Amino acid sequence: MxxxxxxxxxxxxxxxxxxxxxxxxxGPKEGEGPLKDYFDIVxxxxxxxxxSWEKAESKMLREAVRLAMNKINLSPxxxxxxxxxxxxxxxxxxxxxxxxxxxxxxxxYGACSTLTEAMSLAAMMVDGxxxxxxxxxxxxxxxxxxxxFRFPLEHGxxxxxxxxxxxxxxxxxxxxxxxxxxxxxxxxxxxxVDFGIxxxxxxxxxxxxAAADTILRHLxxxxxxxxxxxxxxxxxxxKIGREIAADIIKQNGYDITTKFTDAxxxxxxxxTQDVHAGGSGCGCSASVFGGYLxxxxxxxxxxxxxxxxxxxxxxxxxTQQGExxxxxxxxxxxxxxxxx
Amino acid sequence: MEKRKENEIKNIYQQLVxxxxxxxxxxxxxxxxxxxxxxxxxxxxxxxxxxxSFGISxxxxxxxxxxxxxxxxxxxxxxxxxxxxxxxxxxxSIVPITGFANSIVSPAMEYKREGYIFGVGSKMFVIAxxxxxxxxxxxxxxxxxxxxxxxxxx
Numbered sequence: 327m328x329x330x331x332x333x334x335x336x337x338x339x340x341x342x343x344x345x346x347x348x349x350x351x352x353g354p355k356e357g358e359g360p361l362k363d364y365f366d367i368v369x370x371x372x373x374x375x376x377x378s379w380e381k382a383e384s385k386m387l388r389e390a391v392r393l394a395m396n397k398i399n400l401s402p403x404x405x406x407x408x409x410x411x412x413x414x415x416x417x418x419x420x421x422x423x424x425x426x427x428x429x430x431x432x433x434x435y436g437a438c439s440t441l442t443e444a445m446s447l448a449a450m451m452v453d454g455x456x457x458x459x460x461x462x463x464x465x466x467x468x469x470x471x472x473x474x475f476r477f478p479l480e481h482g483x484x485x486x487x488x489x490x491x492x493x494x495x496x497x498x499x500x501x502x503x504x505x506x507x508x509x510x511x512x513x514x515x516x517x518x519v520d521f522g523i524x525x526x527x528x529x530x531x532x533x534x535x536a537a538a539d540t541i542l543r544h545l546x547x548x549x550x551x552x553x554x555x556x557x558x559x560x561x562x563x564x565k566i567g568r569e570i571a572a573d574i575i576k577q578n579g580y581d582i583t584t585k586f587t588d589a590x591x592x593x594x595x596x597x598t599q600d601v602h603a604g605g606s607g608c609g610c611s612a613s614v615f616g617g618y619l620x621x622x623x624x625x626x627x628x629x630x631x632x633x634x635x636x637x638x639x640x641x642x643x644x645t646q647q648g649e650x651x652x653x654x655x656x657x658x659x660x661x662x663x664x665x666x
Numbered sequence: 667m668e669k670r671k672e673n674e675i676k677n678i679y680q681q682l683v684x685x686x687x688x689x690x691x692x693x694x695x696x697x698x699x700x701x702x703x704x705x706x707x708x709x710x711x712x713x714x715x716x717x718x719s720f721g722i723s724x725x726x727x728x729x730x731x732x733x734x735x736x737x738x739x740x741x742x743x744x745x746x747x748x749x750x751x752x753x754x755x756x757x758x759s760i761v762p763i764t765g766f767a768n769s770i771v772s773p774a775m776e777y778k779r780e781g782y783i784f785g786v787g788s789k790m791f792v793i794a795x796x797x798x799x800x801x802x803x804x805x806x807x808x809x810x811x812x813x814x815x816x817x818x819x820x
Contacts (some may be wrong), residue, residue, distance in 0.1 A: 480750020
């Protein structure tokens with residue numbers, strides 16, 4: 327009997343793990359955005375002293391993990407498990423970072439939903455008594471994603487207004503069985519949802535039904551409404567996807583519009599930073615959560631939030647073969663303090 | 667029955683998305699493309715006149731101009747300028763021969779890190795390859811038609 331499961335697909339953690347520390351590293355463009363003061367490190371050079379974008383991305387992930395550990399004087403030997411994933415083929419940013427870190431490693435691929443996928447599993451590991459300290463981390467890099475999914479950087483093509491800008495950023499979150507919060511209290515795992523969108527330049531619309539599906543199931547399973555949350559933030563639906571997701575949720579009887587934002591909208595200034603619909607990538611929700619929201623929880627400006635990282639599960643091959651884009655979204659609830 | 671209902675929902679959703687999606691401004695894009703494309707042609711014309719004034723024959727001058735324009739396209743790509751032009755000009759800077767140079771030089775630069783054989787060598791034509799294949803193929807077909815028509819007309 328799954329005693330921690332409530333409703334259809336939600337888990338209520340009985341021993342909620344505490345977030346002990348977070349660390350974020352972002353690129354220069356993100357460092358010019360509205361959240362610039364909340365990141366730990368803003369790179370001046372998005373190659374990070376490396377010879378390739380891929381090496382730079384892996385280093386960002388690795389250094390974010392090290393920084394998160396250093397903040398609480400943790401050594402790698404004290405960490406039981408490391409959950410990470412990224413967008414590159416065979417998740418090399420994560421596994422190459424794990425090579426240096428020497429912590430037992432679970433490699434994940436959930437496209438841009440990886441932050442909450444990793445945090446879900448890392449939290450369950452602690453809650454279940456399998457670990458005392460776990461780390462969840464993820465990264466994305468504009469330049470490494472462009473060359474894998476789209477065109478060479480110097481190619482003079484035009485981006486449509488629906489396109490999104492991959493965030494150069496990495497975030498790491500350390501979870502522990504002991505600690506004073508904020509705590510991860512609920513987990514709603516995503517289903518793969520596909521409404522037949524084929525335009526790889528409109529990923530927000532491809533992922534919006536998955537985000538709406540997960541948020542609706544979470545609200546039904548827990549009995550919460552928008553009033554129970556200070557903020558509900560999706561990962562990278564950006565401007566168009568957020569609107570569509572809010573509409574679908576409203577049609578199903580929940581109005582979350584006033585509490586509902588998206589990391590892809592928060593991280594950039596959409597009018598001046600030439601990012602079209604907004605940011606995207608694993609690093610998008612990772613840097614906005616690890617940088618901005620975590621500090622808001624610590625300061626007490628936020629008490630209970632839901633993070634719903636969203637992923638578009640396409641590959642360049644599937645797009646070329648005419649497949650539609652499946653979406654996924656994983657939700658986790660984070661609370662500043664535990665209800666008595 | 668299940669499948670039909672699923673397709674119906676997908677159709678409704680795609681129509682909803684179509685309504686939400688902001689369209690590119692066709693007029694603005696067309697004006698940018700026209701102006702930038704026109705300016706590139708002006709530069710070409712300038713070199714053509716220059717070479718003609720040097721006494722190069724009308725039959726040969728095209729080769730000289732093409733060489734200079736390809737160089738300029740490649741040079742601006744190398745400086746990291748051409749992609750910024752392309753952002754505004756769209757087809758205006760893709761269609762001229764400078765855009766062709768950009769489509770070969772940009773992957774050559776991008777994939778240098780994978781080495782000169784499997785990087786530069788094999789990825790160089792990743793964008794221009796289809797243009798070459800179908801450009802050459804269609805010119806062969808047109809050539810055959812031209813030959814047949816000419817033979818029949820005799």
